[in-house]
Amino acid sequence: MTNDVQERLRRIRGGGEPKRHNARTIAALTTNPGCSRRAVLDAAGVDKAKLARHIGFPSQFGQSQFALIRGYQFEAQVKADGCAELITLLRAHLGLTLPEVSYEDLNDVAGNDDNRLRHRETKNKLGRRDDPGTLFDHPMLTLNVAGQDVFLEPDLIAFQVKGKFHIVEIKSFAVIDGQADGAKVAAAAIQSAVYVLALRNLLVEKGFSPDDVSHNVILVTPKDFSNQPMVTFVDVRRQLTVLQRQLSRLTRIEDLLELVPERVSLSLDADPGEVAFDLGSIEPRYMPECLNTCELARFCRHEAQGSTYAMGRTVMEDLGGVDTVAAVLDLARGTREPAPDQVEVAALLRLAWSLREESLGTAA
Amino acid sequence: MRRAAQAGDQALVDELREELREAQATWEEALVQVAARPQRARDRSARMPAAASGRREAATRAGGRSLLPLREQVHHALTLLTVPAAPRLIVAVHQAFFGAVIPNSRLTSLRRDEERSFRSAPFARPYYLCPALTADRLGPSRGLLSISTWPIAERIVGPLSPRVHFLTAAIKVAEAIARTPEPRPEALRLLARFAANIPGGADGSGPGTVIEAARAELAIHEEADRITREEAGKRAGRLTDVQRLFGVRFEVVSVVEDAG
Numbered sequence: 084m085t086n087d088v089q090e091r092l093r094r095i096r097g098g099g100e101p102k103r104h105n106a107r108t109i110a111a112l113t114t115n116p117g118c119s120r121r122a123v124l125d126a127a128g129v130d131k132a133k134l135a136r137h138i139g140f141p142s143q144f145g146q147s148q149f150a151l152i153r154g155y156q157f158e159a160q161v162k163a164d165g166c167a168e169l170i171t172l173l174r175a176h177l178g179l180t181l182p183e184v185s186y187e188d189l190n191d192v193a194g195n196d197d198n199r200l201r202h203r204e205t206k207n208k209l210g211r212r213d214d215p216g217t218l219f220d221h222p223m224l225t226l227n228v229a230g231q232d233v234f235l236e237p238d239l240i241a242f243q244v245k246g247k248f249h250i251v252e253i254k255s256f257a258v259i260d261g262q263a264d265g266a267k268v269a270a271a272a273i274q275s276a277v278y279v280l281a282l283r284n285l286l287v288e289k290g291f292s293p294d295d296v297s298h299n300v301i302l303v304t305p306k307d308f309s310n311q312p313m314v315t316f317v318d319v320r321r322q323l324t325v326l327q328r329q330l331s332r333l334t335r336i337e338d339l340l341e342l343v344p345e346r347v348s349l350s351l352d353a354d355p356g357e358v359a360f361d362l363g364s365i366e367p368r369y370m371p372e373c374l375n376t377c378e379l380a381r382f383c384r385h386e387a388q389g390s391t392y393a394m395g396r397t398v399m400e401d402l403g404g405v406d407t408v409a410a411v412l413d414l415a416r417g418t419r420e421p422a423p424d425q426v427e428v429a430a431l432l433r434l435a436w437s438l439r440e441e442s443l444g445t446a447a
Numbered sequence: 448m449r450r451a452a453q454a455g456d457q458a459l460v461d462e463l464r465e466e467l468r469e470a471q472a473t474w475e476e477a478l479v480q481v482a483a484r485p486q487r488a489r490d491r492s493a494r495m496p497a498a499a500s501g502r503r504e505a506a507t508r509a510g511g512r513s514l515l516p517l518r519e520q521v522h523h524a525l526t527l528l529t530v531p532a533a534p535r536l537i538v539a540v541h542q543a544f545f546g547a548v549i550p551n552s553r554l555t556s557l558r559r560d561e562e563r564s565f566r567s568a569p570f571a572r573p574y575y576l577c578p579a580l581t582a583d584r585l586g587p588s589r590g591l592l593s594i595s596t597w598p599i600a601e602r603i604v605g606p607l608s609p610r611v612h613f614l615t616a617a618i619k620v621a622e623a624i625a626r627t628p629e630p631r632p633e634a635l636r637l638l639a640r641f642a643a644n645i646p647g648g649a650d651g652s653g654p655g656t657v658i659e660a661a662r663a664e665l666a667i668h669e670e671a672d673r674i675t676r677e678e679a680g681k682r683a684g685r686l687t688d689v690q691r692l693f694g695v696r697f698e699v700v701s702v703v704e705d706a707g
Contacts, residue, residue: 159535163533163535163536164533164536164609164612164613164616164644165608165609165610165612165613166609167613167641167644168644170610170644171643171644174646181646181664181667182667182668184607184609184610184668185606185607186606186607186609186610187606188581188588188589190589191586191589192584192586192697193581193584193585193586193587193694193695193696193697194586194587194694194696194697195696195697200697216606
């Protein structure tokens, strides 16, 4: 990345140190890959939560304390006594042989938990070819996001069997009768994909092939209403593709910056109105899903009022080519002549309108 | 305590407060013993509100056994297990065989207190509770406690040791249950937890099956693990006393070559 670009990103950020990413924020990048606003702000390392508060749209999410404690307890249980429960599961489901029980704790290096030190230790231990080891607790991985190396500390274990590495993600949401909350599984899958990618980068540096890290992630969750752990395999190939695309977009940030006016600065010291105006000049792509993953979502939703994309992907695709709700209504009532590419949509809308009139009468 | 507070040594204040609390508890316990025959003491413990301290209740249940400081309780549990163990397991074992509940939170400060005590007066106590050492760097292992009087090789943790320790602990717990005429339900639960995670351990019932199954798996890992630990043990001969007990710490924080 050239100095010129760095300088512009610094100005957008309004000076100061860029905010660090973690697996959650990297995973969030992929939920809405088309959003230039998020891409630019993330590349610049803007603290979106503070920015949202500054312009009057504070974000209202974070992790619940209870969820954190529950997650921590379940993980401790699965990993207790030299990963006894985990080893039992892996023996049953992955054909781990009896002698393969080696366990390396990478949480600290001789009582020191410095990130760089741990990363180096992780690299040395995982990259050993003579004595490859089996379980690696809390490896420290890195991933390059928009030109800066981000340390990722997965709450998990990297696991090697038959020369192939797997990511083991321990999550505390229950799988009941083989069914889990789809959104939670999706979130776990995308987070695991971040780790798979980071682990691949690390091993490639050590001369391994990317295929040495399996795209099948091992998800360990409580079974039904018990505390008994169970194993599910999650294929994260699709998430990996999305993630790689989004990350390469961040490194090719020059192209995105060309669309942003030169003067834009989102400094928290500036007048909120001006900041909001500047923010408006970076093109957003709001979707209702953003509310779960992006701190700025409330601002974007407010801005998107009256447009069809605020209603979600399905509605937007059904109304292809019609941008605003007002236009949709006009087309339906027939008070507006459709453009050539809107003819098909307009016919459907008029049909829908007449059905509505028939069933509800003119009172509606 | 006042002197320590004025000197701003919060850790020492905590330690002294703990000692005071233990002294008071011992005093109360002594009163109970003097005032009542064991039978009546038991009745009283049954009437005591649920909030009564676990330790006092346990001591009375054990027929008025003298009250033990925390480090002694941990020492008991570790001696039964014969291998380094995590606080979780120590608490479970102590509850299963000695009936007393060790609050987990008190274990966290224990290690620090032991080290401070050793540094101020080396070898003043007959034994110290100290971390197990990692085989590669002889650093303190995270969360595993051991006893200073064990041979150094027994206090070292190599890559295979967590499993070896788990299996050994299973055997020891099973043996202890076999020795006890009426094991507590907590002890049986602990055994079941071990059994479920050892191949063949849950096939039959009773401690015998667990011992057999654990021995069978142990035979696979034991030799390789012993070699790693003994090799590391030899290296540990070069360490200072403090390092040998509490581990070599990696103090470099400032400039570490980038992950190259």
